[in-house]
Amino acid sequence: MSAVPKVSRAKAVQLWEGLSRAHSTMTAAIEKDMQPEAGMPLAWYEVLLHLTRAPQGSMRYQDLAKVAGITDSGASRRLEQMVNAGLIDRKSCPTDRRGVYAHITPAGQTGFEKAHTVFLLSLDRNLASHLEPDDADAMSAALARLS
Numbered sequence: 400m401s402a403v404p405k406v407s408r409a410k411a412v413q414l415w416e417g418l419s420r421a422h423s424t425m426t427a428a429i430e431k432d433m434q435p436e437a438g439m440p441l442a443w444y445e446v447l448l449h450l451t452r453a454p455q456g457s458m459r460y461q462d463l464a465k466v467a468g469i470t471d472s473g474a475s476r477r478l479e480q481m482v483n484a485g486l487i488d489r490k491s492c493p494t495d496r497r498g499v500y501a502h503i504t505p506a507g508q509t510g511f512e513k514a515h516t517v518f519l520l521s522l523d524r525n526l527a528s529h530l531e532p533d534d535a536d537a538m539s540a541a542l543a544r545l546s
Contacts, residue, residue, distance in 0.1 A: 425525060425526060426441065428521065428524075428525040429441055429518065429521045429522070429525060432517055432518075432520070432521040432524075433514060433517055433518065433521070436517045437510070437513055437514035437516075437517040437518070438510070438513070438514075439484075439486075439510060439514055441518075442467075442469075442477060443477070443480075443481055443484075443486065443514075444511070444514040444515070444518060445467055446463065446467055446477065446478070446481060446487070446501070447486065447487075447503060447507055447508075447510065447511040447514065448511065448515070449463055449466050449467060450463070450487065450501060450502070450503040450507070450511075451503060451508070451511055455502070456502055456503040456508075457490070457500045457501065457502040457503075458500065458501055459492070459498055459499065459500055459501075460474055460475065460478060460499045460500070460501055461474070463478070463501055478501050481501075481507070485504060485506045485507070486503070486504060486506060486507035486510055487501045487502060487503055487504060487507050488501075488502045488504055489501065489502075490502050
């Protein structure tokens with residue numbers, strides 16, 4: 400049984416294309432700020448963001464990949480790069496030999512704090528300054544219904 404659309408397919412396609420363009424534009428703009436000013440790519444910042452919100456700053460690799468929207472193999476590569484940069488540690492799960500956890504290090508916490516400041520300033524410049532308060536409220540409500 401399929402759901403009855405509330406908007407036309409043409410409107411849905413138009414909306415999808417707009418969301419995709421907006422995401423690409425915002426991601427590129429924020430990425431342009433992150434590397435030179437924070438010393439890390441946006442993708443690393445996002446991993447550190449999830450780890451700072453996790454209990455004890457630690458998450459299983461596969462759970463981290465899921466919330467960061469990357470494949471398990473992509474997560475392994477990204478997280479290995481971050482281990483080599485000293486931002487996270489790799490720890491084995493004590494109850495499951497196959498389980499591996501990423502844990503934020505003190506250097507990772509410091510890097511995150513610097514990157515978070517850059518991220519917020521970039522959001523101000525590239526997103527918040529282009530929206531009216533009612534726009535942000537309406538968009539947030541619509542996006543919440545989609546997720």
